[in-house]
Amino acid sequence: MSDATLRAEPAPGDTVWVEQVSWFDRIPRSVAMALLAVAFIAIWHLVSNFGIVSPIILPTPAETLRHLIFVGENLLTGGYMLGSLMITLQELVISFALAIFIGFTLGVLVGETAFGERAVMPYLVALDTMPKVAFAPIFIAWLGFGIESKVALATFIATFPIVVGTAAGLHAADENARMAFKTMGATRWQTLVKMKLPMGLPQFFTGLKIAAVGVMAGVITGEFLGGGKGFGELIRVASTNLDTARVFALILYLSLLGLATFGLVVWLERKLVFWQRSSVRTAG
Amino acid sequence: MSAARLEALAPSGQRGRPVYELRGVSKTYARRNIQALGSVDLTLTEGSFSSVIGASGCGKSTLLKIMAGLVPPSAGRVMLAGSPVTGPRRDIGMMFQQATLFPWKTALENVVLPIEIRDGKAAARAKQGEARALLELVGLKGFETVYPGELSGGMAQRAAICRMLITEPAVLLLDEPFSALDELTRDYMNMELQRICMARNATAFLVTHSISEAVILSDTVYVMSPRPGRFVEAVEVDLPRPRTLEMITTPRFGALVDRIRSHLDKGSFL
Ligand SMILES: Nc1ncnc2c1ncn2[C@@H]1O[C@H](COP(=O)(O)OP(=O)(O)OP(=O)(O)O)[C@@H](O)[C@H]1O
Ligand SMILES: [Mg+2]
Numbered sequence: 001m002s003d004a005t006l007r008a009e010p011a012p013g014d015t016v017w018v019e020q021v022s023w024f025d026r027i028p029r030s031v032a033m034a035l036l037a038v039a040f041i042a043i044w045h046l047v048s049n050f051g052i053v054s055p056i057i058l059p060t061p062a063e064t065l066r067h068l069i070f071v072g073e074n075l076l077t078g079g080y081m082l083g084s085l086m087i088t089l090q091e092l093v094i095s096f097a098l099a100i101f102i103g104f105t106l107g108v109l110v111g112e113t114a115f116g117e118r119a120v121m122p123y124l125v126a127l128d129t130m131p132k133v134a135f136a137p138i139f140i141a142w143l144g145f146g147i148e149s150k151v152a153l154a155t156f157i158a159t160f161p162i163v164v165g166t167a168a169g170l171h172a173a174d175e176n177a178r179m180a181f182k183t184m185g186a187t188r189w190q191t192l193v194k195m196k197l198p199m200g201l202p203q204f205f206t207g208l209k210i211a212a213v214g215v216m217a218g219v220i221t222g223e224f225l226g227g228g229k230g231f232g233e234l235i236r237v238a239s240t241n242l243d244t245a246r247v248f249a250l251i252l253y254l255s256l257l258g259l260a261t262f263g264l265v266v267w268l269e270r271k272l273v274f275w276q277r278s279s280v281r282t283a284g
Numbered sequence: 285m286s287a288a289r290l291e292a293l294a295p296s297g298q299r300g301r302p303v304y305e306l307r308g309v310s311k312t313y314a315r316r317n318i319q320a321l322g323s324v325d326l327t328l329t330e331g332s333f334s335s336v337i338g339a340s341g342c343g344k345s346t347l348l349k350i351m352a353g354l355v356p357p358s359a360g361r362v363m364l365a366g367s368p369v370t371g372p373r374r375d376i377g378m379m380f381q382q383a384t385l386f387p388w389k390t391a392l393e394n395v396v397l398p399i400e401i402r403d404g405k406a407a408a409r410a411k412q413g414e415a416r417a418l419l420e421l422v423g424l425k426g427f428e429t430v431y432p433g434e435l436s437g438g439m440a441q442r443a444a445i446c447r448m449l450i451t452e453p454a455v456l457l458l459d460e461p462f463s464a465l466d467e468l469t470r471d472y473m474n475m476e477l478q479r480i481c482m483a484r485n486a487t488a489f490l491v492t493h494s495i496s497e498a499v500i501l502s503d504t505v506y507v508m509s510p511r512p513g514r515f516v517e518a519v520e521v522d523l524p525r526p527r528t529l530e531m532i533t534t535p536r537f538g539a540l541v542d543r544i545r546s547h548l549d550k551g552s553f554l
Contacts, residue, residue, distance in 0.1 A: 176384045182354055183378040184398040185371075194401070198388050275387035275433050 059245035067249035075253070081234060085253075088231040091147050091219045092261065095154035099211055103159040107166020107207075111200075112192060121167075128160045133221050140226045149226045154218030158211035165207015169200020202276055205269040212265045216258045231257075303455060303487050304328035304351065309360030310512070311346050320346040322514035323360070326506070328455070331485045333478070335498035336515075337544065338508030344491045347513065348457050351489065352378045365454065374402065377453030377486075379461040383440040385432035385447075392428040395419065395446045402451070411450060418446040422476060438469040442476075449480065456481065456488040463493065471529055474501055478527060495548075499540050500527050507547040517547045 027035070041061050047053060048060040055063070074081040109116035110124065136153050143149040173196050181191050223232025231254055238246040304326065311321040321343040328334055336344055349355040351362060353369045353376065362369040364376070385394045395415040400408035419428060422442040432440055441462060448456065458477075462470045478501060481488050492498050498505045499521055507517040521540055523531055531537050 176380055176382045177386070179349075179354060179378075179380060180384045181401075183352060183372050183376070184401045185374065186401045190401055195386065198386070275431055 056242050056244055059248060063245040064248045067245045068252060071246075071249045071253060081231075084229055084231045084234050085257075087147065087229050088219060088223070088254075089257065091150045091154065091222070091230065092215060092257070094147075095151045095158060095219060096212070096215045096261070098151065098155040099158035099162055099215060100208070102155070103162025103207070103211070104166050104204075106159070107163045107204075108170065108192075110163060111167035111170030112196075117167075124160065124163055128164075132157045132160075132218075136222060136225045139222070145227045147228065147230075150219050150222030150228065150230065153222040154215045157218040158215040161207040161210035161214065162204075163207070165204045165210075166200065168207075169203035170196050171200075172196075172203055173199045201269075201273045205265065205273065208265050208269075209262065212261045213258070216254075216261065220254065300330040302327045303330050303365055304489070305361075305363040306351070307361045307363075309347070309350060309357045309362060311343070311350060311355070312358045319512040321350070321357075322509070322512040324513070324515060326515070328487050328489060330454075330487055331481075332503050333481055333488045333490070333501055334504045334506060335490045335492055335502040336506045336508055337492055337495060337498050337548070338513060339510045339548075340493075342508050342511045343513030344508060345459055348378070348459050348489070348491055352376050352457050354378075374451055375454045376457060377448040377451065377455070378457045379444060379448050379459065381460045381463055383432075383437070383444040385435070385440050385443055387432050390429045390431055391419065391424060391435065391443045392416065394432065394443055395450055398447060398451050415446065415450055418449055419443065421480075422446060438465050438473070441465060441473065445473075445477070445480070449484075452484075454487060456486050458488065458490040460491055460493065470497075475527075475529065477501065478525075482526065495541050495544050496532060496537075499523075499537060499544070500529070500532065505540075505544055507544060517544075519544055519547075 044058075045061050048055065048058045071081060073079075075085060076082075106116075106120065106124070110121050111117070133153070135156060136149075139149040139152040139156075143152055170192075177195060177199065178191070181195050186194070219230070220232040220235075223230040224236055227233060231250065235247055235250045235254075238244075238250060305328075306324055306326040309321065309324045309326075310319070312319045324347060336347065338344055346355065350357045351369065353362075353371045353373055356370075364373065369376075385391070386397070389397065392412060392415055395418060396408040396411050399411045416425075416428060419425060422445055424439060424442055424446070427435065427439065427443075432443070435443065441464070445461075462473045465473065474497060477488075480486070488501075490498070490501060500523075502521050505519045505521060506515045507519065508514065509516045519540065523534075523536060523540075
């Protein structure tokens with residue numbers, strides 16, 4: 001082959017056809033995100049500063065930032081808000097742990113046994129279709145205004161996606177994988193632990209991610225309705241005082257907590273389901 | 285065709301004692317009452333290589349699953365090395381169309397998996413040296429710590445062969461093991477398979493859709509009728525061993541292929 005044919009540069013007069021990508025689609029991800037944020041804040045600034053809406057409904061970005069700094073300082077210096085955050089965090093951790101334990105156990109029962117699938121699953125489906133937040137007054141009546149009622153509601157909400165994820169995961173193994181394990185003389189327990197559970201990890205984590213979002217919603221809803229000393233109570237009080245900027249600031253910190261929980265689950269998934277990134281599993 | 289005549293056609297007695305014996309084995313799947321397998325009689329002698337060929341859905345996989353102890357027969361008797369097959373056994377190695385390596389285990393861990401399941405983790409570790417040697421044998425040296433996601437289809441299938449061989453099974457049951465591979469890789473794998481079987485004096489039973497594959501590998505090719513499957517002919521292949529790919533061009537090979545094809549045509553399918 002001659003040197004000329006290897007050159008990438010087209011000779012003058014050659015017809016060149018290349019894929020056209022508009023400048024708009026070529027903006028890098030980080031720049032695109034920053035652009036959108038700036039635009040959002042600019043519009044927010046305009047709308048809130050020129051008397052279009054009242055500050056009770058929409059505080060200015062500057063006012064929100066002031067509160068953001070105030071709350072941040074309070075949290076960093078170990079003020080009363082840190083105490084509230086710790087209570088909410090405690091509720092979150094306990095609820096998530098309980099939901100994982102109960103959800104996983106029920107999920108294995110439903111996914112692995114005929115009894116679970118026939119007898120337990122229909123009830124779980126029925127319960128899952130109910131608006132679970134509506135159970136909050138019952139939990140408060142049963143467990144009082146402490147963290148127990150919040151934990152109960154958050155656990156209740158977060159358990160279902162984990163049950164469904166676990167059970168679906170146990171059904172993920174295909175006929176080939178089952179047969180392969182059978183030929184190796186695997187017991188039912190070995191098949192469950194060494195094959196079905198690892199095979200079902202992706203589905204389990206899908207459930208876990210939904211639960212991570214649900215558990216946060218459950219805890220805060222519990223605090224709104226059941227009082228106590230958590231972060232949700234701070235929001236409720238600020239809201240009652242029509243201090244909307246404070247509400248915004250508190251919600252932002254709460255979002256960070258939610259993001260951290262979700263991020264932890266995603267990190268764990270990357271660690272445990274490392275093989276998912278390459279999708280080739282079998283020959284053919 | 286009577287069972288007695290089929291027995292006469294099979295080259296029993298030439299190669300040694302019978303290892304597999306099937307008498308009147310049939311299968312009707314209870315669900316939807318499908319008779320998948322008619323009455324099958326079969327004797328495999330030690331160190332022999334046999335193939336079964338037949339239309340899609342005629343019950344070949346069913347027969348193999350029964351032989352492997354994965355599915356119970358509706359009627360009949362399956363004996364292996366003097367004892368009845370009533371479930372999965374250590375002396376049976378089985379390979380499916382799909383390699384089914386487990387993606388969270390490295391190639392080496394996949395190969396020793398049958399040992400881990402039967403004898404525990406310590407025994408599996410003790411077998412790692414042997415597993416390395418097997419991987420080297422099939423040309424996978426250097427891929428021991430690679431995960432299946434990074435192996436090609438042919439490589440995964442070779443690792444699956446190692447996994448089948450690690451327990452040193454006396455018989456190999458192969459259900460279209462290489463049908464997912466391209467023709468070149470497939471030819472190569474078939475020659476490997478022959479070499480391994482001869483070196484180990486293993487008894488092999490292969491399900492295939494390829495007439496030439498059946499002829500190049502087998503001592504006997506069983507032709508199965510459409511569902512419910514039954515052996516209609518046992519064609520003895522008298523090509524010398526070891527077989528080479530060049531034999532495909534010989535007149536004798538062509539004659540055998542034609543003979544099997546004529547039996548398949550009579551069954552009116554393909
Ligand atoms: N688990 C099962 N339940 C009910 N029917 C089955 C089952 N497995 C197979 N069959 C039926 O038994 C018949 C034979 O199936 P089998 O898989 O043994 O065919 P095969 O010869 O291996 O076909 P192929 O060449 O396509 O792999 C088919 O008609 C199929 O529908
Ligand atoms: Mg089949």
